[in-house]
Amino acid sequence: xxxxxxxxxxxxxxxxxxxxxxxxxxxxxxxxxxxxxxxxxxxxxxxxxxxxxxxxxxxxxxxxxxxxxxxxxxxxxxxxxxxxxxxxxxxxxxxxxxxxxxxxxxxxxxxxxxxxxxxxxxxxxxxxxxxxxxxxxxxxxxxxxxxxxxxxxxxxxxxxxxxxxxxxxxxxxxxxxxxxxxxxxxxxxxxxxxxxxxxxxxxxxxxxxxxxxxxxxxxxxxxxxxxxxxxxxxxxxxxxxxxxxxxxxxxxxxxxxxxxxxxxxxxxxxxxxxxxxxxxxxxxxxxxxxxxxxxxxxxxxxxxxxxxxxxxxxxxxxxxxxxxxxxxxxxxxxxxxxxxxxxxxxxxxxxxxxxxxxxxxxxxxxxxxxxxxxxxxxxxxxxxxxxxxxxxxxxxxxxxxxxxxxxxxxxxxxxxxxxxxxxxxxxxxxxxxxxxxxxxxxxxxxxxxxxxxxxxxxxxxxxxxxxxxxxxxxxxxxxxxxxxxxxxxxxxxxxxxxxxxxxxxxxxxxxxxxxxxxxxxxxxxxxxxxxxxxxxxxxx
Numbered sequence: 001x002x003x004x005x006x007x008x009x010x011x012x013x014x015x016x017x018x019x020x021x022x023x024x025x026x027x028x029x030x031x032x033x034x035x036x037x038x039x040x041x042x043x044x045x046x047x048x049x050x051x052x053x054x055x056x057x058x059x060x061x062x063x064x065x066x067x068x069x070x071x072x073x074x075x076x077x078x079x080x081x082x083x084x085x086x087x088x089x090x091x092x093x094x095x096x097x098x099x100x101x102x103x104x105x106x107x108x109x110x111x112x113x114x115x116x117x118x119x120x121x122x123x124x125x126x127x128x129x130x131x132x133x134x135x136x137x138x139x140x141x142x143x144x145x146x147x148x149x150x151x152x153x154x155x156x157x158x159x160x161x162x163x164x165x166x167x168x169x170x171x172x173x174x175x176x177x178x179x180x181x182x183x184x185x186x187x188x189x190x191x192x193x194x195x196x197x198x199x200x201x202x203x204x205x206x207x208x209x210x211x212x213x214x215x216x217x218x219x220x221x222x223x224x225x226x227x228x229x230x231x232x233x234x235x236x237x238x239x240x241x242x243x244x245x246x247x248x249x250x251x252x253x254x255x256x257x258x259x260x261x262x263x264x265x266x267x268x269x270x271x272x273x274x275x276x277x278x279x280x281x282x283x284x285x286x287x288x289x290x291x292x293x294x295x296x297x298x299x300x301x302x303x304x305x306x307x308x309x310x311x312x313x314x315x316x317x318x319x320x321x322x323x324x325x326x327x328x329x330x331x332x333x334x335x336x337x338x339x340x341x342x343x344x345x346x347x348x349x350x351x352x353x354x355x356x357x358x359x360x361x362x363x364x365x366x367x368x369x370x371x372x373x374x375x376x377x378x379x380x381x382x383x384x385x386x387x388x389x390x391x392x393x394x395x396x397x398x399x400x401x402x403x404x405x406x407x408x409x410x411x412x413x414x415x416x417x418x419x420x421x422x423x424x425x426x427x428x429x430x431x432x433x434x435x436x437x438x439x440x441x442x443x444x445x446x447x448x449x450x451x452x453x454x455x456x457x458x459x460x461x462x463x464x465x466x467x468x469x470x471x472x473x474x475x476x477x478x479x480x481x482x483x484x485x486x487x488x489x490x491x492x493x494x495x496x497x498x499x500x501x502x503x504x505x506x507x508x509x510x511x512x513x514x515x516x517x518x519x520x521x522x523x524x525x526x527x528x529x530x531x532x533x534x535x536x537x538x539x540x
Contacts, residue, residue: 008032008319009156011143013131013170014163015039017048017107018287018304020114020125021059022161025309027121028062029316029438034157035123036145038130038164042115045264046106046191046219048301050075053097054387054415055302057519058309061437063117065099071113072105073218076201078385080368082208084254087365088372093382097418098430101386104201104218107301134160134173136281159315160283163308166271168289174280180273183294183347185212185354188228190245191219191264194257198224205353206252209361213353214252223263227295228252229354230267240265270294272347274339278332284311291339294346296353302387303342307335313438313517322471323540327397334396345384391415392520398539402525402532409506409524416519419501421480421494431480431501432519434494440475443513444527445505446496448482456510456527457487463530467537475537 010026012019015037023035051072056065080087092101115125128148135142141160145153162170171178198204198216206214212229219225228248242262249257274291278284287304311331317323355361371377383389392413393399399412410417419431426433435441444460446453457479464475479493480501487493496502505513505524514523514536525532 008158009034010159010161010315011036011131011141011155011157012161012163013037013134014165014287014289015125015127016043016163016165016287017110017114017301018308019161019163020111020118021062021305021308022163022286022312023123023125024114024117024121025062025312026316027118027123029312031312031316031319033123034126035118036126036129036131038128040128040148042111043108046108046223046225048107048110048295048298049104049217049219049225050298050302051103051105051110051305052298052302052385052387053099053101054390055305056099056103057097057432058306060099061309061517062312063114067113068105068110069100069103071109072103073200073220074100075102075104075203078203078205081204081206082361082365083206087207088368090372090378090382093386095418096383096386096388098433101382102298106219110301131160131164131169134170134283136160136174136283138281141282158282161311161315162283162285162289163287163304164289166288166292168285170283171275171285171289174283176275176277176280176285178273178275180271180292180343181347183270183272183350185270185350186230187268187270188226188230188240188245188248189264189266189268190226190228190240190259190262191223192226192242192245192259193222193261194224194259196255196257197222207353207355207361207364208252209358210356211252212356214248215353216253223261226259229356231356240267270350272343274336274343276336278307278336279328284315284328284331286311286335290335291343293339293343294350296346296349297342297385299342299346299387303339306338306387306390310335310518317474317540320470320474322468322474327540330396334392337392337395338390341390342387388415397516397522398536400523400525400532400536402523403511404508405511405524406506406508410504410521412522412524414521416515416521417504419504420498421501422497423494431494434478434492435515435519436476437517437519438474439517441515442475442477442533443480443501443505443515444477445480445501445507445511445513446482447502447507447509447511450509453479453481453510454487456512457489457491459528459530460512460533461489461491463533466530466534471537 010033012035023033077091079089132146133144140156204216215227217225286307479487510527512527
């Protein structure tokens with residue numbers, strides 16, 4: 001029988017969307033957690049407004065994503081204007097993910113839905129409880145908590161996960177350097193009701209010569225957020241007036257649009273920072289505690305929630321005795337790589353969007369018109385927005401391509417694309433919906449031109465059986481058949497009737513793909529020899 005003292009203690013500092021996602025994801029992997037936060041409850045402001053497809057896929061492993069979709073507005077597209085002139089339009093694709101490209105949903109609603117799931121799981125957030133000090137040691141982290149009434153508690157944790165925001169106490173306590181750049185532009189943010197309203201489901205972005213950027217985002221069915229670059233900050237202050245906002249609208253948006261009923265008026269500056277280290281021993285940092293950047297693209301909260309999901313499965317497996325330092329260190333290398341990419345992309349977009357010089361504005365308008373006419377460029381722009389272009393091809397856990405494959409095949413370290421298969425229980429369904437997000441999956445892919453597929457299945461089953469007992473139970477073999485013939489036995493089998501999996505994987509014979517719990521394909525090898533599979537797991 002397991003004693004209470006033997007159960008690892010994981011303390012999460014921070015009760016925003018990143019901390020809540022961390023708690024939920026760890027719970028999904030069977031790890032008990034304690035979560036504390038300085039805030040009195042969920043956020044009162046809309047703050048982050050969008051959940052992109054890549055994050056929806058991560059959340060699907062730990063909660064019912066349909067709740068978020070039903071509570072928000074499915075994004076249909078983005079439209080670029082210059083005054084009354086339409087410059088370009090991007091329609092959101094339906095062929096990149098099994099979920100919508102994006103859902104517009106205010107942060108407080110996102111937090112509420114996560115909190116409801118945690119409460120249903122029996123996890124209570126300790127509100128108004130701030131971590132004020134931490135001292136990491138080789139075996140434990142000594143922590144001090146302070147409650148709203150001033151009382152304090154000394155506690156220890158086996159692991160401390162810092163999701164305590166851009167002004168992170170944990171980061172400060174560890175003395176971690178948080179250097180970076182500040183963009184020179186000040187931005188205005190205003191959540192208001194517009195009359196006449198914009199069409200729900202679209203982002204409307206006004207790019208004006210001599211005025212800069214005015215972007216309009218749906219908050220809900222009645223409220224719109226304006227994000228405006230301010231070229232002249234005189235008289236604005238930290239809390240601009242509705243009259244000031246109306247003046248901005250009159251200069252940038254045609255049609256006599258009138259703003260009323262403000263729920264949030266503020267100004268902000270953009271800080272671009274990424275920590276050199278996301279891990280210090282038994283302390284790991286995620287979200288704004290580890291990186292901050294421009295809100296352009298709406299990737300801030302999403303990046304943090306993706307941090308949480310990446311960290312949760314790795315820490316959970318480590319706590320089960322699977323994987324050592326390489327597994328834990330891969331959290332830092334993979335997510336710092338992703339954060340730097342987001343910083344670079346959002347900075348580039350912000351600098352281009354806030355151009356005010358007439359000549360450069362003309363070049364921007366011309367470039368947008370030309371770029372959005374080419375399918376390849378549109379594809380790249382949309383994948384960037386949806387965060388589907390984040391990969392770990394050069395960082396993190398091992399990436400192995402052990403056999404020659406066809407040109408253009410999925411590369412090791414890349415996210416599994418949307419591929420449809422036929423499942424006996426579900427009918428035609430996305431492949432990633434079949435995979436168990438709590439386990440590794442060995443996809444044994446049949447090549448229709450190669451005989452003896454049952455031998456490939458037997459080889460991979462034998463390979464898994466040879467793994468350490470605790471690891472073997474976390475690896476599932478799934479057969480991907482080219483036809484309808486049953487595999488036999490108790491292993492799961494799906495049919496690749498349309499050949500989507502065969503084309504994406506590019507094997508020239510029967511092949512095996514090792515898919516991580518986060519749907520990243522890490523290894524491609526022949527299916528008749530399990531040497532590369534065993535070697536991959538030995539490296540964790």
